[in-house]
Amino acid sequence: MNTTTPVISPLRQRMIEDMRMRKLAPKTQIGYIRAVRHFAGYLGRSPDQASAEDLRRYQLHCVDRGVSPITLNATITGLKFFFEVTLGRAELMAKMRPVRVIGASRRSRSTRRLPG
Numbered sequence: 001m002n003t004t005t006p007v008i009s010p011l012r013q014r015m016i017e018d019m020r021m022r023k024l025a026p027k028t029q030i031g032y033i034r035a036v037r038h039f040a041g042y043l044g045r046s047p048d049q050a051s052a053e054d055l056r057r058y059q060l061h062c063v064d065r066g067v068s069p070i071t072l073n074a075t076i077t078g079l080k081f082f083f084e085v086t087l088g089r090a091e092l093m094a095k096m097r098p099v100r101v102i103g104a105s106r107r108s109r110s111t112r113r114l115p116g
Helices: 010-021 026-043 053-062 069-086 090-095 106-109
Strands: none
Touching: 010 026, 010 069, 026 053, 026 069, 053 069, 053 090, 069 090
16 A cells, blocks of 8 residues: 655645644634645745735735635734744735624624613
């Protein structure tokens, strides 16, 4: 039987280790890896070679594709972790802005009456 272990790039391995050190939940780790993988696919090269303008254009690309605000914010959070923690290049995230999400729970909380 010939089984092969998938090869993980040193950069992805480093990100996984950074997430483990911070005890991020497994689903969070999967989401962050997905965000970086999708960004790399869009970019067409290793994400550590990205510029701030590449990140800005990627956010516009996601918006133009109709990505939901919640998914967009999750993507930005994953990329923020990658660039700030794994690469130590926080300045690249300067043009990435989360989208404001107004949910039903926020509306109901603001209209709730206090007893008395």
